[in-house]
Amino acid sequence: MPRSLPTIELSGALCCPPVAAGVVSDADALEVALRLKALADPVRIKLLSLVLAAGSVGVRNVDLARELQLTDATVSHHLGQLSRAGLLLATRQGASIYYAADRRALGALVRVLDPECC
Amino acid sequence: MPRSLPTIELSGALCCPPVAAGVVSDADALEVALRLKALADPVRIKLLSLVLAAGSVGVRNVDLARELQLTDATVSHHLGQLSRAGLLLATRQGASIYYAADRRALGALVRVLDPECC
DNA sequence: CGCATCCCTTGACATATATCGAGGGAGCTC
DNA sequence: GAGCTCCCTCGATATATGTCAAGGGATGCG
Numbered sequence: 616m617p618r619s620l621p622t623i624e625l626s627g628a629l630c631c632p633p634v635a636a637g638v639v640s641d642a643d644a645l646e647v648a649l650r651l652k653a654l655a656d657p658v659r660i661k662l663l664s665l666v667l668a669a670g671s672v673g674v675r676n677v678d679l680a681r682e683l684q685l686t687d688a689t690v691s692h693h694l695g696q697l698s699r700a701g702l703l704l705a706t707r708q709g710a711s712i713y714y715a716a717d718r719r720a721l722g723a724l725v726r727v728l729d730p731e732c733c
Numbered sequence: 734m735p736r737s738l739p740t741i742e743l744s745g746a747l748c749c750p751p752v753a754a755g756v757v758s759d760a761d762a763l764e765v766a767l768r769l770k771a772l773a774d775p776v777r778i779k780l781l782s783l784v785l786a787a788g789s790v791g792v793r794n795v796d797l798a799r800e801l802q803l804t805d806a807t808v809s810h811h812l813g814q815l816s817r818a819g820l821l822l823a824t825r826q827g828a829s830i831y832y833a834a835d836r837r838a839l840g841a842l843v844r845v846l847d848p849e850c851c
Numbered sequence: 852c853g854c855a856t857c858c859c860t861t862g863a864c865a866t867a868t869a870t871c872g873a874g875g876g877a878g879c880t881c
Numbered sequence: 882g883a884g885c886t887c888c889c890t891c892g893a894t895a896t897a898t899g900t901c902a903a904g905g906g907a908t909g910c911g
Contacts, residue, residue: 651773
């Protein structure tokens with residue numbers, strides 16, 4: 616799809632009928648694909664597992680950067696991807712921002728791929 | 734991690750402890766990410782829905798190309814991505830190849846992301 | 852055999868993206 | 882205010898990827 620990149624609001628609702636329930640519309644395919652793309656990176660998978668491990672308290676950029684051996688700029692980039700996909704919840708606490716996983720969003724995405732699973 | 738691209742055998746087993754079950758190893762993160770990457774494209778989502786709709790019979794490259802308004806070369810590329818990720822089953826029939834979805838593989842991938850779902 | 856169909860591979864091109872260094876805004880503590 | 886920490890944005894760079902046109906191997910049919 617290099618045919619111009621559509622940018623789309625994903626932070627909102629959770630989208631779409633199941634992929635197995637009939638042919639997907641272009642719009643729905645795009646939305647699902649963009650959310651999956653947000654997850655489709657090794658660093659972001661590790662990031663997600665770290666964020667999940669931190670529970671509802673959340674984790675900060677710095678801590679993740681140290682753990683993953685990456686610069687804060689890079690971690691910020693990845694957190695942005697996940698946040699824009701609606702998979703993270705961020706809460707400010709003074710100068711810090713604590714990121715937690717939005718398990719409902721993750722579940723919704725998963726359910727689009729395999730509705731029979733749940 | 735553009736620091737060189739690792740290529741990995743994915744057609745095989747289905748991999749990995751759940752992402753929510755603790756911090757993921759580098760190898761597991763890579764495997765999950767690569768499988769997700771195979772799905773993280775609007776065309777491939779539509780492709781998957783078409784293949785799923787065809788059931789166990791399967792669909793041919795040509796039919797998909799016509800449906801998606803893409804060249805057979807492009808469809809071949811996408812089918813390759815999905816196949817290499819172990820998400821498709823291909824059966825030859827004369828000059829044609831029929832592609833069907835491997836629902837077990839899809840389910841396994843989904844379960845890594847949200848084990849509580851199943 | 853000759854021809855059509857189906858599928859794949861290759862090469863080229865434009866776009867997308869992961870990473871970093873550098874720099875700066877915002878908040879805290881002294 | 883001075884200095885520190887945390888986080889982000891921007892610009893640069895290398896890599897990855899989606900698409901097509903062109904061409905060829907395989908199979909099947911007349």
